[in-house]
Amino acid sequence: MRRILLGIFALGSIGLFAQENTNQSLFRQLGQELPTPNVYRTGAGAPGHEYYQQKADYEMKIHLNDDEQRIDGEEEITYTNNSPDALEYLWLQLDQNMRSPSSMTRQIQKSKITENSTLDDVEDLFWEFPGGFHIEEVKRGGRDLSYSVVNTMMRINLDEPLESGESFTFSIKWWYNINDRQAIGGRSGYEYFAEEDNYIYTIAQFFPRMAVYNDVDGWQNKQFLGSGEFTLPFGDYTVELTVPADHVVGATGTLQNASSVLTSEQRSRLRDAAKNMEDPTMIINADEALENEGEKAEGEKTWIFKAENVRDFAFASSRKFIWDAMGVDINGRTVMAMSYYPKEGNPLWEQYSTRSVAHTLRVYSKYTIDYPYDKAISVHTDRIGMEYPMICFNGGRPEADGTYSEATKYGLISVIIHEVGHNFFPMIVNSDERQWTWMDEGLNTFVQYLAEQEWDREYPSRRGPAYKIVPYMADDKDRQMPIMTNSESIIQFGNNAYGKPATALNILRETVLGREQFDYAFKVYSERWAFKHPTPADFFRTMEDASATDLDWFWRGWFYTTNHVDIAMKQVEVFQLNTLDPMVESSLDSIRDRQERVHIGYTRNEEDIEQTVVETDEDARDFYNSYNPYQRERGYAEAYANYVANLSPRQQELLQAGYTFVQITFENEGGLIMPVILKVTFADGTNDIVRVPAEVWLKNEDEFTKVFPFEKEVVAIELDPFLETADTDRNDNYWPARAEPSRFQLFKRSERQSRPNPMQEEQQ
Template sequence: MKLKVLGLLFCSAIVSAQNIQNNPGSNHGNKFEQLGTILPTPNVYRTASGAPGQGYWQQRADYDIEAYLDEDKRNLKGAETITYYNNSPDKLDYIWLQLDENEQSSIKNADYPSSSILPKKTTIENFKPTQLPITDNGYGVNLEKVTDANGVALKYVVNKTMMRIDLPKAIKKGEKFIFKINWNYNIPNRMEMGGRGGYENFPEDGNDLYTMAQWFPRMCVYSDFHGWQNHQFTGRGEFALVFGNYKVKMNVPADHIVGGTGECKNYEQVLSSEQYERYKKAENASEPVEIVTIDEAKKAEKKHSKERKTWIFEANDVRDFAWTSSRKFIWDAMRVTIPENNNKVMAMSFYGKEAYRLYRKFSTKAVAHTIKTYSEFTIPYPYPVAQSIEAANGMEYPMICFNYGRTEKDGTYSEAIKNGMLGVIIHEVGHNFFPMIINSDERQWTWMDEGLNTFVEYLTEERWDNKFPSKRGPAWTIVDYMKLPKNELEPIMTNSENIIKFGPNAYAKPATGLNILRETIMGRELFDKAFKTYAKRWAFRHPEPADFFRTMEDASGEDLDWFWRGWFYGTDPVDISIDKVTIATADFDGTPKSEDVKYTVDKPLQNEFEDVSKIKNREDKSIKFYVDSDKDVQDFYYRYDRNQEKVNVSKEYVITAGDNLEKVSNKDIAKNQNLIAYQIDFSNKGGLVMPIILEFTFEDGSKLNDKISVQIWRSNEQKASKTYFFEKKLKSVQLDPMRETADINTSNNLWTATSTETISKFQVFKQKQKDVRGASNGKVNPMQAAGKK
């Protein structure tokens, strides 16, 4: 969903995995610890690699639906047959369905209220007395009949937006259950009441534009990780849905044009001969062809047919079905081929005359661009159709989405409206991949569809136009959100209903994090391969967060637990500071100084305390100590430790220290005499660890860049230092010059050299030879002192 202002703020209770710290009292051992028990334990269904396991299963539901759109009463009547397949290892005594339209009801909604305060000003539409008790506003699903395949009534209970059907006989593994539901509901005016589905009325021509979404009772997901996902639909957290095949018949006024999920099977019967010929032409066109022209749409607006037509659609392997209907529609289409699988897709757009100058020029081409670009970064687009419907909102369903973008009455438009329209089309069409194919649980984890989709949306916008003003994805765009006080933030890993700042948290922050991973931490090649692996593994399946985290690491060879821990489970921002720069030059003139050091020989290397194990081992006569039984290994120190060898441990010996250094040669001095050392001290003021990216500018105007791995913070998560040696003087050091880490405070990111800078000296010598581990250290040892060999 392209985020709209919903007008609701939800309570701040956070349901999220805890960012457990292993060593909270220390400056290390927290931010780089493995996620460990924060992630669910791998099993036969979901492996430690992030891939589906050998025992992975998921349910399936097929739908056969007939719908009747009553335009005069603004009512939708439907009858559906559902075939539900139990592929789980469990016996199911009951099943759950979603009744999303109950969210529009005043008495059957999910009952998730928000606080309200006295307004400073309001509209007359909102100014009305509070009715208590609350009366029925007439919206929501009216269930007419619920039966099995033979027409026998089934027991059921409706709990707000959820419906449980109690089965006459448990469904066992491998069995299926067929049942039928007849229902109707009054279609809401979504421009006034909000929500996804409904109608928009156009008073100037007396017509409605219907977007039929979440319009029929739909199966809930039953999964290995959650059981039944029957959390109430509040209007915020979106959907968890089951894959299946759909056959849908929509009976609508004869002058309506219908677009829907899947392929229409009877265009030849419902279109005029001219329109059908144009559709056939569009099937092989590389430019959009108007199937229903603007002139035909304008004529249709003036006549309201009392005749009826039935449009027939079929869609396979989809998790939902949505459709649109109106006599206002202009319709254009063209064929686009997906290179990765040679799939030939019909890219199509439906829109009213109010959007003509924008949608006719851009929409279908943006649809084609989106599915081709997403295919490159994820999996090849598998469906036969992709559609964009102009409906003054933003919402997504398989193969069809609803977007905004209308011109002024004179046909002109602002650049902001154009770019907003392109952005919402790319975003909503992109949802075909996340979550329509890579089918995450939106009701629980909004970021898994919105965040991942917003990230690929950004990549797609970039491919559309390098000057496209993307608002989500670039690191610098998330800074204002990351600056907020902690009590206004929650981790990305927060349940949908409990997120306060929904857009920044669920869309922008995960998209930004993934872009930082791609551009700054992992690199494009490594990231892209891992991301495609995730998409391929979980296409047409139900992934969870751990599956994504584990796959990205498994497919890349990168340990990213520090990143998931900080960016997804925490609320700390990035604020790395350059605290100090210390400058020093080399002093080659000194002579290595040696000095005499007095010492005594080592006493026997026995434990200072006889522990209980040693005492018990001596008392245990069954234990034979090797050195006591083999005289060949009883050397000088065997006897020394037992006071059998006498050594004067008070006598002082003398050793000369420092004699392994010598003066640097003139050749080496000439080679290195211009080196200047710069020690840069950093502090992690924000708390979120990140690579340190530096740009060095020298006095001669030249520049160098360096990126210090995030691992520099391992030993101390608060302080770090790095020393560089240059042959010319630094003029400045800029931290994060491209603003690619989302650093919230750039005022502490620059060091500039001054004429008053203190420059110290450090001595440089040449080492005669390196110390060898295990070699003599030059001291007299007890064996030598005793004159023994």
């Protein structure tokens, strides 16, 4: 279709006026959702000039009872009140109490049986594990303190308020039964190896821990129900761990008595490992571990660890451990990457675990802050992945014959990257996990994706790329919650708290801000809030402040709603300028006439009608049968020349350039505002990428029309060609229209057929 010159130019002067309801605009500011900036947290997203945080220091003596699978402990806590407030009481977390038979977690657990339920289903209805803390005493200076246990929280009742700037020292003695992870699950616990009567203990949440008191929530004493994880203040730890004499221990902090618990050969190997930054060095090799696990020694040893400015403490202990380590250069400082694993983990763990730890430290340090601690440990467990300062527990075990599937291999590397990465979020950038899971899991999953892609160019990352979140985004909205939902209320935990925020950040990096601006802002956030307690508002504001970009529309759409992305090319029209040149337009009209005569009747008449009347009878013809309106006397050409001469140089240039104008009407069918990316293919086989910022939706968030001029003939247009916006319906993303191919399952097996992994098949 062609339009005259003035009609095309007029498009530039026509304004679009859309009536906007500011209360409903997707571009409205987040002011009403975010807290008002104050002296503690600025409007730029940084800690304010009166920002404070509390400090909790611990001195502990812990005994691991290998015969009864029990932890006995004594701790002395020094709590420093750096807030401007006088505190009438102190709150501590008793997370082990969620395993008590009478816990709220147990009481609110849903259950159902049917006529087809098994005895196992019925057995699950009965909670037999005697879990939970047993508090034996709470004292200050030898005097009993008044306290009250409220499910998973404990309140210390103070005789007089703890004033600003004061410290309070008290002690607690307790014990609890360690849970069997294989039987009842859990983030920590033990795994039992029946054939040799040995255990691997991965122990966390094992002591009463101070809750956070801050300017946002006061005391964060929300009950631990199982999903919302942990919110903790920073402090210094001295921990004495008494374990069986032949156990090897890995823990948060720096070992203080290596000469008492390690052989001279093991200490020498550790020194060598620090210098070897290419390959892991065996501290305890497989043969030594095998000998150790087969000969149970008498007696016990005490391992002493110290850690400064950490928010938690965890440890692992077993006589089965193989131990390897290597040095990692972090901006000129050597950090030790370590792994502890049994023979059951090999050959997978020996090849990949410590290398994955080292890789994670390098990549995360590049995108956030330099890793500040002296080591990072990966410990083998049967199936879980869980994180603590300087140490994490990771599943991923080969088959008994030593073979493994590709999924097992990449699963191991991914879980190690993820759990070691948690050292940065939330162990250092210390967000409130009890309230906002996405602030640690989502941010960490995003950087995990970056690290995975630097591990292997063909790495099968599970989360990160936009197209991988499409099935969730397109799912039933009744099965979704906004990302900004409290941890305990989330539906589809993995998609909501891990996948969707990680995808959002990847889109923000690749499509909205660009890598340079995003990486700078993300690093600013990490540096601002390292060893502090950020909130969602601090993250949102910092990313905007450091990038000079108003992102309220982005946070609102991705984090505060369950809208999805579905942008449609509702209408596409192609225009060309009418040059008014008689020779050019005569040729174009002839082409147009032939193109328009496509009706089936015209086509068939070409064959069925041998001759028309006009063709056979001269008397039926007159002037108009041979008339060509453009073939006139020379005066017409002169008039055209005069017309061109009166145009401006720029208009003359446009008239002769032969531009193709493509007018596209875009419709926002999913409700989520996103930039518009087009791949335009030309008749000569070349293509161009057009990127339109999300602000194009301003003043009309449902639909807009835009004209794109091109110097060449356009034959095809594709919307979101690189799958970077998570568009849920691509069938309306093409011009000319075409259907997006989809897969369907021909049949489904009720049970997955057991088959050897590829390594086993190759051996066979």
